[in-house]
Amino acid sequence: MASRVSLVGLLIVALTLPEIANAAEYQVGDSFGLAFPPSTDFYANWASNKTFQAGDSVVFNRNGTHTATRVSKExxxxxxxxxGTILVTSGVDVRLDVNGTYYFICSVGTHCQQGIKVAFVVGDGEFDDLDRGSAPSLTVGGTISAILATLMICFFE
Known part of the structure; x- marks a missing residue:
């Protein structure tokens, strides 16, 4: 029995490692960080050159007095x-758990109007994660791993 449990555990780890290894971490604005941008579309252009996937993380490194406030599309x-939800600590790491669009603005004064805002389109961007309530924590790879693990448990019983 113990060897079956160990085998199932090993199988789960083996199936989820590629998913963990494929997660990427992005620093918002790259080396520029979160600061007054050279143009109001700076962060939109930066994000449009990235392909965000569920499980990736974004890091907000502030240069100055700014916030990263998670808000709705409106x-x-x-x-x-x-x-919205204010993240005020520099170096805040936000995990993009599920497909959808994540919206962040600086909530200090008129900083948002000056271009300190960024939207992350994750996967197909179909759902606005903020409006979905609590999102499932399993990605597609995690779901497949869970199904396979369940099948293995049933097979070895």
């Missing part, structure tokens, strides 16, 4: 700074 478009 608040992002309007630079509405009265809602």
């Amino acid at each position: 608040d992002y478009d309007a630079c509405n700074t009265t809602g």
